[in-house]
């Protein structure tokens with residue numbers, strides 16, 4: 001029998017939008033999975049994130065949570081943000097970091113704080129790729145800190161990471177979104 005995951009997860013793909021298209025129209029629900037075997041079958045079936053065209057995203061969220069600020073489960077939350085300067089990062093590095101983040105999520109690596117996890121996003125962009133882990137309540141500082149520490153340990157990511165509330169990201173001016181926490 002297949003090995004069940006604690007949660008069911010959904011993979012979304014965001015395609016670079018045709019000019020003037022609505023953001024949400026480019027967010028596509030690909031599939032969902034809830035066993036270890038089905039995760040690997042999916043991961044091995046789809047394109048590596050580093051091979052996606054600039055402007056694309058993958059999102060892996062708990063089933064039923066849409067990877068958007070407005071979702072009930074996201075609107076009071078925020079994200080830990082990992083950034084990767086394309087000039088200084090190999091495709092292999094970004095792919096390995098993304099996979100490790102996914103394994104933390106589906107493997108419930110955050111103990112009792114795992115219930116605050118909504119999902120993870122990788123943004124493939126022309127100059128700066130981003131990986132973010134979204135949690136459901138930006139006020140849970142201790143839990144968010146624990147989650148950030150585990151993510152840095154498991155990924156071996158050494159630069160700083162910042163946590164920002166989605167409500168701040170939405171009104172951000174450039175990359176000046178208000179940082180609630182830094183690790």
Ligand SMILES: CN(C)c1nc(=O)c2c([nH]1)N([C@@H]1O[C@H](COP(=O)(O)OP(=O)(O)O)[C@@H](O)[C@H]1O)CN2C
Nearest residue numbers: 022023024055057067068069070071123125128130
């Ligand atoms: C419901 N709704 C419209 C809506 N709901 C959302 O949840 C949501 C958006 N819109 N997003 C739009 O994409 C732009 C790039 O953000 P980016 O995170 O891709 O980052 P880049 O600036 O492309 O690096 C954002 O500025 C925003 O316009 C982003 N986003 C998460």
